Amino acid sequence: MPNEGSFEAALRRSDQIQRDLLVHPEDYTMLTGDRPTGRLHLGHYFGTIKERIRLQDLGVSTNVIIADYQVITDRDSTEHIADNVLDMVTDYLACGIDPARTMIFTHSAVPAANQLMLPFLSLVTEAEMSRNPTVKAEQAASGHALTGLLLTYPVHQACDILFCKGNIVPVGRDQLPHIEMASKVARRFNERYGKVFPDVAGLLSSTPLIPGLDGRKMSKSYGNAISIGMSEAETAKLIKRSRTDSERTITFDPEARPGVSALLTTAAICTGRTPEEIAAEIGAGGAGQLKRYVTEAVNGYFAPIRERRRKFEGEPDFVRDVLHEGNRRANEIAERTLDEVREAMGMVY
Template identity: 75%
Template sequence: MASDTFEASRKISDEIKADLPVHPEKYVMLTGDRPTGRLHLGHYFGTIRERVRLQDAGVTSRIIIADYQVITDRDTTEHIADNVRNMVIDYLACGIDPARTIIFTHSAVPALNQLMLPFLSLVTEAELLRNPTVKSEQEASGHALTGLLLTYPVHQACDILFCKGNVVPVGKDQLPHIEQTRQIARRFNERYGRVFPEPHGLLTEAVEIPGLDGRKMSKSYGNAIALSATAEETAKLIKKSKTDSERLITFDKEARPGVSALLTTAALCTGRDEQAIAAEIADAGSGALKTYVTEAVNDYLAPIRARRAELEADPGYIEEILREGNRRANEIADATLDEVRAAMGMVY
């Protein structure tokens, strides 16, 4: 049954991908990140590059910095303001254009969060408890299941629906969130009158970006190359990464995770194939591989880092981007909440 649902989602996603370049004006994309730390290469190749592509194709784009979602599984908001500002810097340095893409934060858009109240009445406890993504996120964090984490998919529905989002770039594991959003939109429309579209997941290519230890690149594993890292810091990180004692460089994810992770990183940054890079380095050993990867990453990130340096030197501009993004998001959210209240007969 689950595979049937996935196949149906993939079919719709493929149809949307084919239609996007032809009719970009039909789509409103919502996507975002939690400001729990610095964005890294995994974020860039996994999602940010695709967001820039869709924005440049003419798709109406919204990016939420989900600051309230930090406290789903963390007990502190220390460093959050710094993380938010650096996230904006990273977005802009990577090609997100604030004139075309609204960048905003959860906590600054009250009407978005107010949608939680009617939306929570449209889902049952059983539906919340069986969402597999919530379970896996709780297990990964080792944190108690907070009310906010349990209702995270409903909050995500608010993010998507406040701006009438109809496409959301997601990986396969996030499809249950999209299905819950579709369900909420459908139930609201049936109960009170049509206000919301039923959004679809735009399945991203299954590129799992390995960290420097072969596991998935993650801030929590300490195996990530941050977009904000200097060339020297990047070189140091790659030099410290674990490989193995075999001199001949080969690509084998199972048997040689460390070596293979470095080859994949180099492949992403050069547009070459892992096997071709391995064959070129051959028996020159892991030292030569690390030198190659360091140069590939630093060359690729050089223009992004140059733009970052310009943006960091102008903190007032970053504040203005957030202020203006929040203002525009509030306009949209207020209008949607007015529609919701009118549909529910709550205009007095």
């Protein structure tokens, strides 16, 4: 029997929940979100947004947080943050997130949710926060001294999940430590003060990691990401100038041929085919034929999404209204939860 804290145990639990979701979607509340540090790209869409829409359409209570406060965990500026937030809402709507069924809101607009940080921080140790892999990785990447906000990042995520009584969070394997922290906080609070919060589980994604066009992690900062909001021409230009290699015959080999393999992976996920199948079809057609194939695959898949996006770009007041309504609803929920917390802690005077 694998260790209950192991990946195998998390995967087993995730599979059980996936089966139950089809029968009892009303038993689940999902919370997930993004940091508004730049434009959403294909990695975000296939990695998380599609799953949010699936859960929404199943009838799960779905909540999406735009984590604007978390931008400053590893950045010194909030320049362009307002544009990034509204652009993110526009992408969500274009992709199929329905504000009538999914609550979209921002960290900074929901003070009662952030106030949960105070009791929650009393439930964890500095050592538990310091050894979180994301905290370590973000600190190393930023080159900055460890800030208090970055150190407490996993606890802030617990606030995001628990203020709305979230019990499932779509994650990749590398994000499981965040779920473990949220579950630990909920369990310790309930043991100390009485049952308020649900148990939290990670809903593990089966979607393969989509590399950037150069084979590295897809990232706007690397210039290797196809943004959801790009035009057809911009997409074609980016794919055309992506680096491949001098070998004419196209094969799928992520280790030896990262650029070619990244293009094949992108085409595969947009067409529902396998990278090997596409490689065999192109054969000796070379990088030029591969890039044309990938361009058609991406632009074909995202054509209806981009058409809807252009519509929402022309309705900025509607986009703002969606966010304002989500913030209003989130505040109502957060205030109720904070009242429950105060009552459980004997802090109603």
